[in-house]
Amino acid sequence: MIPSQQYRFLRQSLRDGRSIKDDSSKWHRLHLDPWLLGLLVVNSIIGLMAVYSATAEDMGMVLRQATSFGVGFILLFICAQIPPKVYQATSPYFYLISIVLLVLVLVIGDTRLGAKRWLTVPGIGSVQPSEFMKFAMPLMMAWYFSRKPFPPKLVHILGALVIMFVPFVLVALQPDLSIGLIIPGIFVLFLSGMSWRLILGAFMAFAVAAPVLWMYVLQAYQKKRVLTLFDPESDALGAGWNIIQSKIAIGSGGLMGKGYLGGTQSHLGYLPEHHTDFILSTYSEEFGFFGVIFLFALYAAIIFRCMMIGLNSFHNYGRLLASAIGLTFFFFVFLNSGMISGILPVTGDPLPLMSYGGTAVIALLAGMGIVMSIHTHR
DSSP states (O other): OOOHHHHHHHHHHHHHHHHHHHHHHHHHHTTOOHHHHHHHHHHHHHHHHHHHHHTTSOHHHHHHHHHHHHHHHHHHHHHHHSOHHHHHHHHHHHHHHHHHHHHHHHHHOEEETTEEEEEEETTTEEEOHHHHHHHHHHHHHHHHHHTSOSSOOHHHHHHHHHHHHHHHHHHHTTTOOOGGGTHHHHHHHHHTTOOHHHHHHHHHHHHHHHHHIIIIISOHHHHHHHHHHHOGGGGTTTTTHHHHHHHHHHHHHTTTOSOTTOOHHHHTTOSTTTTTTTHHHHHHHHHHHHHHHHHHHHHHHHHHHHHHHHHTOSSHHHHHHHHHHHHHHHHHHHHHHHHHTTSSOOOOOOOTTTSSOHHHHHHHHHHHHHHHHHHHOO
16 A cells, blocks of 8 residues: 555656646647747847847837837747648748839838848838848748659759749849848758759859859949958958957957946947947957857757757658758858858848847747747647
């Protein structure tokens, strides 16, 4: 006969087990992934703290960014409720709407710093349609390849290149030659099982086309960015200023940083765009090497979770889409990190969930909602 104390312990353990199961099912009924959601919330809080510091404690900008996060998480919840089959059926429409928005930018867009990249929406403000295309692209490419044989044939790959080429041209006319727009499509190409011979051929074709792009496509300021990458001191007060000041900010942070709100490069105005493109430099100066390691570990966990959801998906569309969104997230972390450290040219791409800017935050969180939908609708 079981003693009363052991019986009570066993009964409590069973009750706890049921509660854990019930909690898990609650998350499943909400179509949310608690691990991914928790990581995104922590990253968003750090991002708001960084914006508060980088904007010299400008509460107006912080509140606008907080509003963007709020809208983004609401969209994340809504997107998570929609089954993947709905996204699969409507992916071409998302792509076409994004194309129309890119055309509207060229016609009636706002010109800032010599480029047309924004649309003014009454009651909302400025939006950047190219940020939405970064997620419309993997939606469209996943839809396209989920209907083709694996691995894809050459004719199917050529069709995919057309899908990527159209928005690339529209964005290049703004002008903006950030390769971030086509990278999600390239990731889907790789994930679709494209043969290594074709991949090697694509790299060789790009190498052949590079001189043509340099001579006839790149603008003068874009060429200067590339040249300055190799020798920023050659134009220390011009094109090389951003990189030099960014490196100073990163180096002065040391191991532990100068403390929150203690950065001098950004607060004294030496570091341009310290709340947008170069916010990681501001963060590095204040939190140091260990703070950056923590942030990168957080990013790695988000990327890993997205990839695991993609790999565990039971259908090709979900596998391609979730994995591509995770890899796209990784790419923009890598691109921005390389940019602020002088390893890559300055492209103007934001650091996910850190840089000030509403459109990028909302689009990214909506994309994460789609990943959760793939995970919970099986």
